[in-house]
Amino acid sequence: MSEIKVNSIKGVGASAAAITVNNTDGTCTANITNNLSNRNKIVNGSMICSQRGSSFTSDGYILDRFKRSQSSDGAFTVTQSTTSPDGFAKSLKVDVTTADTSLAAGQYAQIIQKIEAQNLQDLAYGTSSAKNIVVSFYVRSNKTGNYSFNIQQNDNSSKQVTLNYTINSANTWERKTFSIAGDTSGVINDDNGSGFQISWGLAYGSTYTSGSARPAWTTYADADFGAGQAINLLDSTSNEWYLTGVQLEVGSVATDFEHRSFTEELHRCYRYYWQYPIGTGNAYIYGGEYASSSFVQFSLPTEMRVVPTLTYDEIRSGSSSNQDYTDRQILQFQQVGVNNAYIKNPKLNAEL
Numbered sequence: 001m002s003e004i005k006v007n008s009i010k011g012v013g014a015s016a017a018a019i020t021v022n023n024t025d026g027t028c029t030a031n032i033t034n035n036l037s038n039r040n041k042i043v044n045g046s047m048i049c050s051q052r053g054s055s056f057t058s059d060g061y062i063l064d065r066f067k068r069s070q071s072s073d074g075a076f077t078v079t080q081s082t083t084s085p086d087g088f089a090k091s092l093k094v095d096v097t098t099a100d101t102s103l104a105a106g107q108y109a110q111i112i113q114k115i116e117a118q119n120l121q122d123l124a125y126g127t128s129s130a131k132n133i134v135v136s137f138y139v140r141s142n143k144t145g146n147y148s149f150n151i152q153q154n155d156n157s158s159k160q161v162t163l164n165y166t167i168n169s170a171n172t173w174e175r176k177t178f179s180i181a182g183d184t185s186g187v188i189n190d191d192n193g194s195g196f197q198i199s200w201g202l203a204y205g206s207t208y209t210s211g212s213a214r215p216a217w218t219t220y221a222d223a224d225f226g227a228g229q230a231i232n233l234l235d236s237t238s239n240e241w242y243l244t245g246v247q248l249e250v251g252s253v254a255t256d257f258e259h260r261s262f263t264e265e266l267h268r269c270y271r272y273y274w275q276y277p278i279g280t281g282n283a284y285i286y287g288g289e290y291a292s293s294s295f296v297q298f299s300l301p302t303e304m305r306v307v308p309t310l311t312y313d314e315i316r317s318g319s320s321s322n323q324d325y326t327d328r329q330i331l332q333f334q335q336v337g338v339n340n341a342y343i344k345n346p347k348l349n350a351e352l
Contacts, residue, residue: 016253031253040258041115042198043268045137045246047090050080051266051275061351063092064269065113072107072203074100074234084244085138085173087257091244094202100234108226109202109234111243114352116305117155117195120188122250125153130182135198136254138245139165140173142238148201148213148229149178152220154194157186159217164228175245177254183217192305194352198248201226202233202241270302275347287333287341294341296333300348304328308348316342 008017020029042065049064056062056078059070068078075098084091092111100107124130135151144167152160165176188195204226211223218224233239245257260268276283287296294316307328316338331348335341 036255037258039247039249039255040260041119041248042113042246043272044265045244045257046088046259046265047080047092047244048262049266049269051269051273054080057097061273064266065272066092067112067114069112069199070109072100072103072109072205072234074098074109074203076109076202076234078111081242083140083242085140085175087259088138088244091138091140091242094233094241094243096234096237096239098234099237100203100232101236103203103205103232103234105205105207107203107205108208110204111200111202113198113246114194115196115198115248116352117189117191117193120195121190123182123188125183126156126185126187128184130184131250132182132252133180133248134177134251134254135180135248136175136177136245136257137243137247138173138175139167139200140171140242141167141233142170142240143231143233143236144168144170146228146230148204148209148226149176150199150201150225151180152197152199153183153186153188153217154197154220155187155189157183157217158220159183159186160214160220160225161217162212162214162224162227164213173242179252179254181216186217196248199225200243201229201231203231203235204229267302270300271305272351273347273349274300274302274304274308276345283345284342285344285346289339289341292337294335294338296331296335296341296343298331300329300331302329304348304350305352306350308350310346310348312343312346314344316340 009019010017044064047063059068062068062078063080076094076096079093081091081093146164146166148164150162161180163178207222208226209229211227213228214224233241247257285296287294
């Protein structure tokens with residue numbers, strides 16, 4: 001029997017090996033660009049889920065798992081847009097509606113996603129085996145120039161990386177990629193808190209831009225957070241900015257975006273936010289009477305991250321009422337002294 005012994009396999013003219021072989025144990029590492037499953041740690045990176053609506057003008061969660069955060073005199077609307085690169089159906093769109101041409105030092109505007117800490121344990125941060133990660137996304141704007149991109153890791157070490165990307169051509173989709181070395185000293189807790197906070201800068205005052213970009217994990221400092229951001233997207237109501245195809249994966253090479261089905265992506269979102277499907281009529285959930293008390297009880301589609309906060313459009317009032325979450329999967333609502341308790345359009349929030 002014959003065999004071939006090699007250290008690596010490299011394409012003609014390629015600068016990096018497609019396959020690298022470990023000479024001791026015979027295992028290999030491959031730079032693969034086809035769609036392997038469960039690579040992407042971002043939820044709703046293709047922007048297909050938006051349970052709360054399709055247009056947002058206030059701070060807070062917007063499209064599922066993404067958050068709008070602002071402290072400036074300008075204003076912008078975030079929408080779920082159909083403007084998207086080939087292979088995608090949706091994007092997150094920022095549309096400036098009130099200009100702020102002179103940012104104060106402490107002002108900012110940004111888009112955020114947080115990743116649950118226990119979903120990052122395979123990164124082995126805080127050990128000698130800490131793994132590299134690659135972040136990639138598609139971005140588009142009429143306003144060309146340098147933007148900042150930041151990841152915070154607040155558990156134990158309070159560290160961050162700040163990187164920059166350039167939008168080179170106006171109104172053109174461009175894919176940006178960042179390779180970040182693993183952090184051998186920064187431990188990420190094994191819990192349901194925030195492991196990473198990822199921020200896309202739209203506008204930052206000098207408090208956040210007076211330092212230096214940090215391509216490796218460094219102790220957090222305000223001055224470094226938005227360093228390199230040369231763009232104030234809020235300086236004109238003509239400005240727009242789009243984001244989609246967001247991916248964070250283990251490795252040193254950005255692979256093709258991992259498309260998941262709408263159903264799978266939506267169920268991932270349900271862990272953090274769920275609202276009763278409204279449909280075309282009034283979304284009431286009714287409960288029956290038992291010993292002069294009425295109960296509404298229903299199971300949630302998946303276990304939520306924590307015991308959620310309940311809001312609703314309408315509820316039937318009795319002499320007293322009580323929301324009793326028996327766990328993160330069941331909602332029970334009791335009303336005393338009424339028949340046929342009901343709740344309209346319940347919304348459950350367990351966001352990071």
